[in-house]
Amino acid sequence: MSDNGAAPGNSKTKGFPTGLILFLTLLHIVNQIDRQLVAAFAADIMRDLELNRSQFALIAGLAFSGVYAFAALAAGVLADRLGRVKVLSAGLGIWSLFTALAGLAQGFWTMLAARPFVAAGEATLVPTASNIILARVSERFKAGALGLFFAGIPLGIGGGFLIAGLLGPVLGWRWTFVAMGGIGLVALAVLVRLRDDPPDLSHRPTLLGNLSALAAAFRIARRGFWASLAIIAAHAHTGTSPFVQLWLVGEKGYDPETAAAVYGGMFLIVGLAGTFGAGLLGDWAYNRLGWDRARTALVTLLVIGPLLPLYRLAPGGSLPFLLGMVGSILYMTVLYGPIFAVIEELLPARLKATSTGLNMLLINIFALGAVSLAIGVASDALAAAGSLRSWTWPLLGADVLALLAIPFTWAALRAPRHAPAASVSSGA
Numbered sequence: 001m002s003d004n005g006a007a008p009g010n011s012k013t014k015g016f017p018t019g020l021i022l023f024l025t026l027l028h029i030v031n032q033i034d035r036q037l038v039a040a041f042a043a044d045i046m047r048d049l050e051l052n053r054s055q056f057a058l059i060a061g062l063a064f065s066g067v068y069a070f071a072a073l074a075a076g077v078l079a080d081r082l083g084r085v086k087v088l089s090a091g092l093g094i095w096s097l098f099t100a101l102a103g104l105a106q107g108f109w110t111m112l113a114a115r116p117f118v119a120a121g122e123a124t125l126v127p128t129a130s131n132i133i134l135a136r137v138s139e140r141f142k143a144g145a146l147g148l149f150f151a152g153i154p155l156g157i158g159g160g161f162l163i164a165g166l167l168g169p170v171l172g173w174r175w176t177f178v179a180m181g182g183i184g185l186v187a188l189a190v191l192v193r194l195r196d197d198p199p200d201l202s203h204r205p206t207l208l209g210n211l212s213a214l215a216a217a218f219r220i221a222r223r224g225f226w227a228s229l230a231i232i233a234a235h236a237h238t239g240t241s242p243f244v245q246l247w248l249v250g251e252k253g254y255d256p257e258t259a260a261a262v263y264g265g266m267f268l269i270v271g272l273a274g275t276f277g278a279g280l281l282g283d284w285a286y287n288r289l290g291w292d293r294a295r296t297a298l299v300t301l302l303v304i305g306p307l308l309p310l311y312r313l314a315p316g317g318s319l320p321f322l323l324g325m326v327g328s329i330l331y332m333t334v335l336y337g338p339i340f341a342v343i344e345e346l347l348p349a350r351l352k353a354t355s356t357g358l359n360m361l362l363i364n365i366f367a368l369g370a371v372s373l374a375i376g377v378a379s380d381a382l383a384a385a386g387s388l389r390s391w392t393w394p395l396l397g398a399d400v401l402a403l404l405a406i407p408f409t410w411a412a413l414r415a416p417r418h419a420p421a422a423s424v425s426s427g428a
Contacts (some may be wrong), residue, residue, distance in 0.1 A: 017136045021145055023194075024129040025152050027092070027187055031125050032156020033163065034099045034118065034180050035064070039242040040164035040264070041173035043249060043256040045111075048173075053246075053383070055108050057376020059115055060242035065369035067116040069361040071123035076357025084128040085196040091124025092188045100181025103174040127357040132196060134344060140287055142345075147279015147337030154271015154333050157241065161264025164245075165257045223415035227294065227342045228359050230408035231335050234301075235367030237308065237402035238332045240395045242372055243379075247391040252316025263325070270329040279337025293338040294413040301406050304330045308399040312392050331402065335409075342412060371398050 038045060038060045046056050079087045098117035105111035130149060137145040163176060171179065248259035278300060285291035307327025314320035343355060375394040382390035 020136060020194075021133055021148055023190070024133060025149050025155075027129065027191065028125060028149060028152025029156045029159060030180070030184055030187060031095070031122050032153050033160040034095060034184065035122055036157050036160035036241075037099070037164070037173070037177060037180065038064075038102075038115075039245065040160040040260055041168060041176070042242065042245045044168070044173045046246075049105065049107050049111060051108055053380045054373075054376045056246075057242070057373050057379075059108070059111055061239070061372025061376065062369040063112055063115045064119045065364035065372070066119075068119035068123045069364035069369065071120040072127055072360035072364065073357040075124040076127035076355070076360075079124075079128045079131065083196055084132050085191065085194050088124050088128040089188060089192050091121040091128075092184055092191055093121070095119075095121025096181045096184025096188065097121075098181075099184065100178045103177030103181070123360065126360055130340065130356055132194075141283060142341050144276075144279045144283045144337065146340055147276045147282070150279075150333070150336035150340075151272050151275040153336070154267050154275055154329065158264045158267030158269075158271055161245070161260045161267060163264075165259075165261030165264055168260070169257060223294075223412050224343045224355075226408050226412035226415055227339050228362070230297075230405045230412060231339045231343075231359060232362050232367050233408055234331065234335050234402055234405035235363045236371050236398050236404075237328065239368045239371035240375065240398050241332070243375060243391060243395065247395060248316065251389060251391055252321070254316065266322075266325055267329050270326050271333045274330040274333030275336055278334040282338040282341065292413055293342050294409055297335055297338040297342075298406070298409045298413055300334050301331070301409060304334070305403055305406055307331075308403070309396060312396045312399065328399075335405065339409070339412075367402075371401070374398075 042056065042060070045051065051059070075087055075091065095118050098114050098121065102111060102114040102118065105114060130146060133145050133149055134142060164173070167176060244263055245256060245259045248254040248263065249256055252259075254262065278297070281300075282293045282296045285296045286293055304327045307324045308331060309324075310320050311324025311328045314324055340356070343359070375398060378394040378397075379390045382393060387393070
């Protein structure tokens with residue numbers, strides 16, 4: 001597959017290659033649906049596999065995100081060495097196969113065994129696809145293009161919950177897993193035809209070399225360091241998403257199918273506005289008003305941040321609760337386009353995929369893996385103590401942690417806007 005008849009890295013064709021971006025966005029949607037199926041079918045999976053809350057938290061959180069973290073970093077380096085399409089194709093095949101196999105799990109251990117392979121495959125997508133896009137899109141459209149690509153997150157999360165709510169009663173969770181694995185293998189046949197620039201053989205990066213060069217770049221450009229901390233902190237709120245259905249059913253008065261359908265539908269609409277809309281807003285403010293993209297992100301976070309505690313504490317189904325749900329979804333999605341554009345504008349091309357991989361590593365270890373596991377363990381402890389809000393309080397704690405993204409984004413805005421990327425020595 002090609003777009004505009006040229007390889008992705010050909011600077012002569014830079015603009016907004018719609019076909020390429022839409023295909024990679026569709027692939028991102030499939031990626032996110034496969035990732036979210038465990039959360040979307042949480043009540044059914046816990047029942048059928050006889051899991052307690054801590055076991056479910058391990059399967060939905062650290063068993064996935066811990067592997068995803070290191071695989072994303074490795075994928076970034078391998079993409080810089082071997083080529084982005086090759087690495088992504090291998091990853092797509094692995095995650096699709098093991099998503100299907102997860103549908104055959106018979107208990108905690110068999111599901112636990114499948115999840116790391118799904119994670120390792122899925123981890124290849126963001127470091128490769130986002131940098132294919134960056135290589136093909138002109139500077140004035142970069143935040144919007146990344147916003148469209150990262151719209152795969154809300155569309156995938158929302159789609160996963162909608163599938164659970166609407167098709168789950170017909171197919172069941174097991175056959176849904178198998179079907180999604182099959183869809184991924186079909187997409188693989190298209191992906192392998194995508195043209196990409198060959199890697200730069202004059203510079204053969206190593207993991208330690210690229211990390212050393214990246215650290216040097218961030219020492220020069222504190223702006224990138226603070227922007228990375230902002231996106232990592234914001235993901236502490238994303239770490240609450242595996243427990244949404246369990247929380248809505250256990251403490252907000254929803255049945256499992258309604259919870260999945262309501263949250264999934266809301267995520268589709270609001271999440272798309274958050275990712276793609278925030279990217280477009282960032283580009284518009286950058287091009288028309290001369291605003292720094294970090295300023296746009298900061299203003300947005302200041303508006304929606306106060307809605308997070310409202311979401312947790314308002315009665316289920318009430319207007320304040322639904323308004324809080326909107327704020328929650330926006331908080332998960334608005335930073336992708338603007339902040340990744342801020343981070344990667346500072347770096348030489350050879351470090352971009354490694355930078356993305358490193359950010360995904362830190363996001364998945366700390367903001368998703370550790371936070372999700374802590375939520376499950378704390379919820380088990382509170383439930384054993386007889387708390388009526390054994391989900392609410394741990395989830396609210398993660399929300400408060402996520403609000404640190406606001407001062408980190410402010411620090412990125414205050415830091416120097418441009419870094420002397422050319423002064424970063426080779427890390428090979």
